Structures are given as C-alpha cells and as structure tokens.
Amino acid sequence: MDFAGKLAAVAASALLFFSGTGLDPVPVLAWLAPLPVFLIAPSLSGWQAAGAGFAACFLGSTNTWYWSAGSHDLPLWPWGAVVTVCFGLTFAASVALYRALFASPLLAAVGAAALWTAVLHVVSVSNPMGITGTLATTQADVPVVLQLASVTGAWGVEFVLMLVPAAIAAVKVRPAVVAAVALAVTLGGGALRLAGSDEETQRIALVASNQKGWAADLREDTSLLDDYLGQLDALPDGVKTVVLPEAAFGSDEARPAVLVEPMRRLAAARGFDIVVGYAHWSGQAKFNYALVFPAGGGEPQAYLKHNDTVSPTGRDLVVTPGGAGVLICLDINFRDPSQDYAAGGTRLLAIPASDEDLNGWQHSRTAVLRGVENGQAVAWGGRQTMLTLADGHGRIIGERPTGNADGFTTVVADVPLGPGATVYTRFGDWFGWLCVGLTVLALGKAFRLRKYRESPSAHPAASS
The missing domain is CATH 1.10.1760 (Arp2/3 complex 21 kDa subunit ARPC3)
Structure with a gap:
C-alpha cells in the first residue's frame, strides 16, 4: 500500500x-x-x-x-x-x-x-x-x-x-x-x-429542577425547596423511591430543620423514601451528602460521598428502607461502592448526580454499566444530566434530559429490580x-x- x-x-x-x-x-x-x-x-x-x-x-x-x-x-x-x-x-x-x-x-x-x-x-x-x-x-x-x-x-x-x-x-x-x-x-x-425475567418491580420517581446552580442556600431562600415539595407531593400513587439531584440544597447546618422537617412529613404522608443531595458547609470544608428520608417518617440517614476530589469522603454504606443502595455521581466511576452494595444483597442503586448537560448521557451510561456489572437496577437522578431509570440488565425503562422549558423534569416508571450479585460481584x-x-x-x-x-x-x- x-x-x-x-x-x-x-x-x-x-x-x-x-x-x-x-x-x-x-x-x-x-x-x-x-x-x-x-x-x-x-x-x-x-x-x-x-x-x-x-x-x-x-x-x-x-x-x-x-x-x-x-x-x-x-x-x-x-x-x-x-x-x-x-x-x-x-x-x-x-x-x-x-x-x-x-x-x-x-x-x-x-x-x-x-x-x-x-x-x-x-x-x-x-x-x-x-x-x-x-x-x-x-x-x-x-x-x-x-x-x-x-x-x-x-x-x-x-x-x-x-x-x-x-x-x-x-x-x-x-x-x-x-x-x-x-x-x-x-x-x-x-x-x-x-x-431471564426480573419479576419484582419498584415504582421509582426522579425529580430535578431545570434551574441551574449548585446547592440552593437554605439560609437565604426556601422557594426552591417549596417547589420541590410541591412536585413530590404531586407524584402518582405507588411510588416507593424518589431521587433528587446531588447538592440540591446546602446550608451550614448539619441537620437544617427547614429541610428535614417538611421532608420527613412528606415521606411519612406519601409512603415513599426520598433521597436528597445536600451540601453541608462547615468552615472551609464542604461535605457532600445524600440524605435518606424513610417512608416511615423517621430520622434521615446521611450518606457521605465516597469518591470526591474537593470534599471529605466517607466509607459507610447507606441502604434505604426500600432496599436501594445510595451513591453520589462520581462514585459510579469506580468499582465500589456499587459492588459492596451488591455483595450485601442490594438490587437497586439510587444515585443523586450533577453533570454538565452534554456529558449527561455518557455519565448516566457509566451508571448503567455499573448496574449490569453487579445485577442492580439504576435510578440516576440529577441536575443538567439525563434522568435515567434502567433495570439490572442495562435496559432503559424511563429517561428524559433535564433543562427543559418547564420548571421541573420528572421521570416515573415501574423498574424491574436487578437479579442481584453476579460473578463480577464475587471476583471483582x-x-x-x-x-x-x-x-x-x-x-x-x-x-x-x-x-x-x-x-x-x-x-x-x-x-x-
């Protein structure tokens, strides 16, 4: 040649x-x-x-x-x-x-x-x-x-x-x-x-504001929180898990009553678990949490992001009462903690996220790939991304991009839970x-x- x-x-x-x-x-x-x-x-x-x-x-x-x-x-x-x-x-x-x-x-x-x-x-x-x-x-x-x-x-x-x-x-x-x-x-x-068929399903909702910006400061304004509460209260019956974006809200309080109390009441009244991204500012540090408000209305659990280049990181796993393992955004670029959740029997991942519009599809698909690796359904809910619900075999069940003209983007679907731990889960x-x-x-x-x-x-x- x-x-x-x-x-x-x-x-x-x-x-x-x-x-x-x-x-x-x-x-x-x-x-x-x-x-x-x-x-x-x-x-x-x-x-x-x-x-x-x-x-x-x-x-x-x-x-x-x-x-x-x-x-x-x-x-x-x-x-x-x-x-x-x-x-x-x-x-x-x-x-x-x-x-x-x-x-x-x-x-x-x-x-x-x-x-x-x-x-x-x-x-x-x-x-x-x-x-x-x-x-x-x-x-x-x-x-x-x-x-x-x-x-x-x-x-x-x-x-x-x-x-x-x-x-x-x-x-x-x-x-x-x-x-x-x-x-x-x-x-x-x-x-x-x-x-093979995944017979057990769970109705899941992803709710994201189309308003850009990181961690609405609850010390200054609660209007976005009020709008979120209205959107969540309007969800159809039968929803068991709701996922909001990473750092949807922020405050210098570890447990701000203005967020915790209405979320607790709503979770108890509607009977669904709510996973909310929350940024806690403490001095020079920012702690990137996902707060889990259980359907029973009890105290929220806090998951601290395991993989972060700018914030302190955590190591504890948090599973919602409905059986979802909680991660945050960048966590899905790594084998853990999704593999740890699967080893513990979790068949669903709830992932608050925050992307930059154009990379939303690619990052959501990395989450889907993690789900297939470990036999877990995926609920990828975030800001400036592709809201994605997928079963444990990587099939997309529901999906919409955020950033529409409306105030919020919502995806609700009955998602087959994953088959559970795989060969990869065991041998890494x-x-x-x-x-x-x-x-x-x-x-x-x-x-x-x-x-x-x-x-x-x-x-x-x-x-x-």
Missing part, C-alpha cells in the same frame, strides 16, 4: 473513533474504529505503526473537546487535552505491539487487546477521578453486548471491542476463530441472560488483572523477538 493509502487508513480510523466514541457515540462504529490502522500496521516500521495509532485515536478523541472547552469538571486545558493524549498513547502502544508480534497473528491480536484493556484498568484503579467514556461505555445502549460485564466487568467488553478488529486485520484462521468464539460467547451469553476485576498479566507476557515475547532479529545468528549470510 502506498503512502496515500496508509494516510487514508489513519484518517478512516480517526473518523470512526470520532463518531463511534465520545458523548453521543454510534455503537457499531466503535467496533470498526481500530480496524484500518491494524490493517496497515504490519507494513509500517514500529515507530510508524505507533504514530499511526496515536494520530487516529488522538484525533478521534477530540470529539469531547467542544464540551470540555466549557467544562468545570474536565477543562480542556490541561485535563481534557491530557485525557485525549493518553487515549492516543494507549492505542499507539497497542498497535505497536500488534505490529511487533504479527509473525504470530493470534498472539498479536490478543496482546493488542490485552494491552489496551490493561492500561485502562490500571488507570481506573489509580486515578482519583476513576474512569468513564471508554469503548465499553459506547455499548451501553446495546444490552446484549453489555451482559459480558456481569462476569468480567467492563474490562471484558473493552477487550472484545479491541480483539475483534485486530483479529479481522490479521486475515488468519486462528485469530479469526478465537475472535468468532469471543463474539459468540458475548452475544449468545448476553441473549441468554436477557431472556479478575479480568482486568488477567489482561495485565497477558500484556506482560506479550511484551516479553515482543522483546525476545526483537533481540533475536538483531542477533548475528538471525542473519547468517551477513555474518559470513
């Missing part, structure tokens, strides 16, 4: 990454995105292969820049750019390893997929922001693919999405057979799992660590092959 053809392959891969990943992905394109670069990798030098992989994935990952440019959570400079560069470097390493091992096509395909997955896994467990927006997230609206996560976690989905195009590019029987088996297990196992990130081990083996093999090629005994004619 001439230079123009190789350049076209890089451009095609970049375009597929751009359209198949990001904040509004086309799921099928994520499967195809790595393919053009893998096809040309064997005809390039090692550095050229790495460069082609970097260029394709880096350019494709700029699809989030239009959001990141105005983001507080992930500002384009420097963090949005850093994330884009890191994705590019990860794919570059995968392509370079694929090219180095191409004499053994099966090992090349498995090694490339393992390296990609291993890097993302290590980043997820060492990064204070966790991880979201990877290839696995692109499949969040394809439940038949997502079921693999109940055994392997998201890492199995990442692996298969990289293995299939790498095996196709090899054009050899053995990698093609392995990829076909992996795909058959993914789709066949997914279809079988989806065929076993597949992610397996990919780390496979990567080490593949890199060792590539290093030995390079030393062999550079040794005089590999070129007897030249040495004579």
Whole structure:
C-alpha cells in the first residue's frame, strides 16, 4: 500500500473513533474504529505503526473537546487535552505491539487487546477521578453486548471491542476463530441472560429542577425547596423511591430543620423514601451528602460521598428502607461502592448526580454499566444530566434530559429490580488483572523477538 493509502487508513480510523466514541457515540462504529490502522500496521516500521495509532485515536478523541472547552469538571486545558493524549498513547502502544508480534497473528491480536484493556484498568484503579467514556461505555445502549460485564466487568467488553478488529486485520484462521468464539460467547451469553425475567418491580420517581446552580442556600431562600415539595407531593400513587439531584440544597447546618422537617412529613404522608443531595458547609470544608428520608417518617440517614476530589469522603454504606443502595455521581466511576452494595444483597442503586448537560448521557451510561456489572437496577437522578431509570440488565425503562422549558423534569416508571450479585460481584476485576498479566507476557515475547532479529545468528549470510 502506498503512502496515500496508509494516510487514508489513519484518517478512516480517526473518523470512526470520532463518531463511534465520545458523548453521543454510534455503537457499531466503535467496533470498526481500530480496524484500518491494524490493517496497515504490519507494513509500517514500529515507530510508524505507533504514530499511526496515536494520530487516529488522538484525533478521534477530540470529539469531547467542544464540551470540555466549557467544562468545570474536565477543562480542556490541561485535563481534557491530557485525557485525549493518553487515549492516543494507549492505542499507539497497542498497535505497536500488534505490529511487533504479527509473525504470530493470534498472539498479536490478543496482546493488542490485552494491552489496551490493561492500561485502562490500571488507570481506573489509580486515578482519583476513576474512569468513564471508554469503548465499553459506547455499548451501553446495546444490552446484549453489555451482559459480558456481569462476569468480567467492563474490562471484558473493552477487550472484545479491541480483539475483534485486530483479529479481522490479521486475515488468519486462528485469530479469526478465537475472535468468532469471543463474539459468540458475548452475544449468545448476553441473549441468554436477557431472556431471564426480573419479576419484582419498584415504582421509582426522579425529580430535578431545570434551574441551574449548585446547592440552593437554605439560609437565604426556601422557594426552591417549596417547589420541590410541591412536585413530590404531586407524584402518582405507588411510588416507593424518589431521587433528587446531588447538592440540591446546602446550608451550614448539619441537620437544617427547614429541610428535614417538611421532608420527613412528606415521606411519612406519601409512603415513599426520598433521597436528597445536600451540601453541608462547615468552615472551609464542604461535605457532600445524600440524605435518606424513610417512608416511615423517621430520622434521615446521611450518606457521605465516597469518591470526591474537593470534599471529605466517607466509607459507610447507606441502604434505604426500600432496599436501594445510595451513591453520589462520581462514585459510579469506580468499582465500589456499587459492588459492596451488591455483595450485601442490594438490587437497586439510587444515585443523586450533577453533570454538565452534554456529558449527561455518557455519565448516566457509566451508571448503567455499573448496574449490569453487579445485577442492580439504576435510578440516576440529577441536575443538567439525563434522568435515567434502567433495570439490572442495562435496559432503559424511563429517561428524559433535564433543562427543559418547564420548571421541573420528572421521570416515573415501574423498574424491574436487578437479579442481584453476579460473578463480577464475587471476583471483582479478575479480568482486568488477567489482561495485565497477558500484556506482560506479550511484551516479553515482543522483546525476545526483537533481540533475536538483531542477533548475528538471525542473519547468517551477513555474518559470513
């Protein structure tokens, strides 16, 4: 293939990454995105292969820049750019390893997929922001693919999405057979799992003000609280759990009577649990809580966000009387505490959240992915996001974006509770660590092959 053809392959891969990943992905394109670069990798030098992989994935990952440019959570400079560069470097390493091992096509395909997955896994467990927006997230609206996560976690989905195009590019029987088996297990196992029914349902309501802003200060004005109380009181009969956004209200009191008393009365009168995001300001510290007002009208329980880069964090789990494990927004970027809740028998997650409009779909789908991993239904309720109700198999039951012209956005649906603890719940990130081990083996093999090629005994004619 001439230079123009190789350049076209890089451009095609970049375009597929751009359209198949990001904040509004086309799921099928994520499967195809790595393919053009893998096809040309064997005809390039090692550095050229790495460069082609970097260029394709880096350019494709700029699809989030239009959001990141105005983001507080992930500002384009420097963090949005850093994330884009890191994705590019990860794919570059995968392509370079694929090219180095191409004499053994099966090992090349498995090694490339393992390296990609291993890097993302290590980043997820060492990064204070966790991880979201990877290839696995692109499949969040394809439940038949997502079921693999109940055994392997998201890492199995990442692996298969990289293995299939790498095996196709090899054009050899053995990698093609392995990829076909992996795909058959993914789709066949997914279809079988989806065929099961979740008979127990719970009516859940998500209620969010379309008014932007963080933590309405209850010391200054209670009008938003009054409006929320009116919306909650108007909910239909049969609702068992209500979720409001993260930091819907704030105060310098740990237990402000202006919030607690009316919420307690309403929960008792209507017979539903209310989960409310609440910011408690204490000196220089801000405590990010979710307050749970039980249907019986008793004292509220307080869940302190487990993962936060600007606020003190908690470690205690809180389960509503109705059986929902409580998390807050960023918590779903990590394996815990959703896995801890599942291990304790919880089949529903109630998650107050706060996003930035354009990233609302992607973040809600990370929550859906967590639900599939651990067999839990998901109630994702938040500000400037996608209000989402999903069953424990990742099927969307009810959904609406916030930010409409009306004062509030509300979603109410009867949600099948999840099947409960899964293989992944029991064994955790076993597949992610397996990919780390496979990567080490593949890199060792590539290093030995390079030393062999550079040794005089590999070129007897030249040495004579």
